[in-house]
Amino acid sequence: MGRIAHLFAAANMIIRQDMATATGGMMMKMKEKIVDPKTALKDSKSMILLSRRFNTGFMDGWYGLPAGHVRPTERIHETVMREAKEELGIEVDPAEISVMSTMHRLNKKREYMDFFCMVNSWKGPIVNNEPDKCDDLQFFAVDNLPENTIEHVRQGIHCVFNNIPFSEHGVEGMNQKVG
Numbered sequence: 001m002g003r004i005a006h007l008f009a010a011a012n013m014i015i016r017q018d019m020a021t022a023t024g025g026m027m028m029k030m031k032e033k034i035v036d037p038k039t040a041l042k043d044s045k046s047m048i049l050l051s052r053r054f055n056t057g058f059m060d061g062w063y064g065l066p067a068g069h070v071r072p073t074e075r076i077h078e079t080v081m082r083e084a085k086e087e088l089g090i091e092v093d094p095a096e097i098s099v100m101s102t103m104h105r106l107n108k109k110r111e112y113m114d115f116f117c118m119v120n121s122w123k124g125p126i127v128n129n130e131p132d133k134c135d136d137l138q139f140f141a142v143d144n145l146p147e148n149t150i151e152h153v154r155q156g157i158h159c160v161f162n163n164i165p166f167s168e169h170g171v172e173g174m175n176q177k178v179g
């Protein structure tokens with residue numbers, strides 16, 4: 001069996017506050033946007049949405065991106081759309097999702113492939129739809145993330161804003177760690 005079968009996959013969303021302002025939270029055509037995503041991408045002062053985990057059993061009290069596991073038979077953009085609705089109450093059009101960076105990651109228990117996806121626009125106001133799993137949802141500057149930001153999430157955000165398409169986290173020497 002190929003090793004890929006052992007991988008968990010997770011989709012992480014980057015939601016920028018300037019895009020909320022530019023689009024008024026509504027889906028609009030690219031040309032109508034005030035902010036060009038390609039230009040804004042390079043702006044490390046961008047504010048992005050982080051969610052503090054609560055009562056989940058994994059990294060509680062730490063900030064991550066809105067995210068979720070990719071279910072069997074699900075495509076990456078479908079995970080983003082589903083989790084955006086579940087966690088934030090917003091509708092995302094598949095054409096408005098861009099995978100910006102991927103990460104091969106090993107934590108204590110699991111091996112992951114992470115997808116860091118820019119959500120270019122959405123429909124509806126952002127709300128904390130899962131207060132039983134998230135006790136804080138707010139925008140932070142990319143160059144001033146909270147200290148309690150999950151380490152691999154910090155790395156993924158760095159990659160997205162520095163145009164680094166792929167990175168690794170914790171996989172160094174993994175052939176000694178896993179069978």
Ligand SMILES: Nc1nc2c([nH]c(=O)n2[C@H]2C[C@H](O)[C@@H](COP(=O)(O)OP(=O)(O)OP(=O)(O)O)O2)c(=O)[nH]1
Pocket residue numbers: 010011012056057058067068069070107109110112
């Ligand atoms: N729940 C959980 N998430 C983990 C673990 N390790 C790990 O890297 N993550 C990461 C992967 C995703 O980026 C993010 C998913 O968190 P979540 O709790 O929102 O997952 P989910 O919505 O898919 O919930 P579920 O279907 O797994 O119950 O956390 C872990 O052991 N448990």
